[in-house]
Amino acid sequence: MKSKYLPLLLLALLLVLDSCSSGKKAYENGDYYSAVLKSVNRLRQKPGHKKSKETLRKSYPMALITLEKRVQHLQAANEPFKWKKILEAYNQINHMYEEISHAPGALAVVPNPRNYYKSTDDIKNKAAEESYQAGRKLLSKNTREAAKEAYFYFSDVQHFVPGYKDIDRQIAEAEFMATLKVVVEQIPVPGRYSLSGNFFQDRIEEFLHSQYKGNNFVRFYTPQEAEKEDLRIIDQYLQIQFDDFVVGQTHISEKTETISRDSVKIGEVTVPEAGKKPVYGTVKAKFKLSRKEVISKGLLSIRVIDANNSAVLLHRKFPGEFIWFSEWASFNGDERALTKEQLALSELSEVPPPPPQQLFIEFTKPIFSQLTGSVREFYSRF
DSSP, rough: OOOOHHHHHHHHHHHHHHHHHHHHHHTTTHHHHHHHHHHHHHHHHHOOOOOHHHHHHOOOHHHHHHHHHHHHHHHHHHOOOOEEEEEEEHHHHEEEEEHHHTTTHHHOOSSSOOOOOOHHHHHHHHHHHHHHHHHOOOTOOOHHHHHHHHHHOOOOOHHHSTTTTTTHHHHHHHHHHHHHEEEEEEOOOOGGGEEEEEEHHHHHHIIIIIOOOOOEEEEEHHHHHHHTTTTOOOOOOEEEEEEEEEEEEEEEEEEEEEEEEEEEEEEEEETTTTEEEEEEEOOOOOOOOEEEEEEEEEEEEEEEETTTTOOHHHEEEEEEOOOOOOEEEEEEEGGSSOOHHHHHHTTTOOOOOHHHHHHHHHHHHHHHHHHHHHHHHTTTTT
């Protein structure tokens, strides 16, 4: 049964949504800047929307006064990063100017929105300088955490004034100092599986060098790269090796059973005055199912060693297994006793397994997944 209150509830919901989209709620909460943006957005969709016009008419002057007073307060104060905060306030005023200027319905309410584009050029330089000096001070502490913080300050400088002083060099220096440098040592797989082992190790290197996105301040080096770049500061060693593995362990099993099925037509008889009638009985077959399994498995070990004191920071082992199998069957007796699946199996013959190199690759797939997940988890904390 349809509720008589449903239309009223829908009407109330529409009124609430209309109020929110017009920015009225933000205005009532004293968030004049958001109220301006919401009402302008609504007027862009519906230029004649009365509530949005009214909200914009009341909220824009309040937003302007609030932001300009903040600028005046910051100019008189001695707060850290005052010029960055002043720039943020001016950018908000300029953003309101752009939004109103590109919405005819809003421009009809506020025909002359204010902007501070001329003022921001000087402010950008002052904001760049204060962030530049803050970054330089942090960089002088010569610690990784301070360098990481300096990197973000220098990035602000580049955003405020691209190419400011020697900012490109400062960013590069801070990033290098902030980056955890990890040399990856992979123990080669010996013997006949070296080709597949190299493929697996190449996948790990590709992940660490180009696919790992867990932390921008971690870089992995091969021993050759570390030597080529004359890397004098190494923070950690990531050691990867197979503790044990077996490829192509073969098991063959056979299962024989006698299968019977009732109510199967086995012939016909002639009945006087009734003609031929089918005869039903039980049919049997001896069914032999053969299964060949080729098991390949291994255990990979990783260790993270602190390069400064040789402490083991992480030690984990990752198992992997791949079981290839082939099934085929044979039977003696009446094939009508068999199911469709059993008949299909009886038409098959033994299939040779994949080559050992491919079996090695297959059992390392789950290992690779565990390894990459563990690396992401561990290095996310740095």
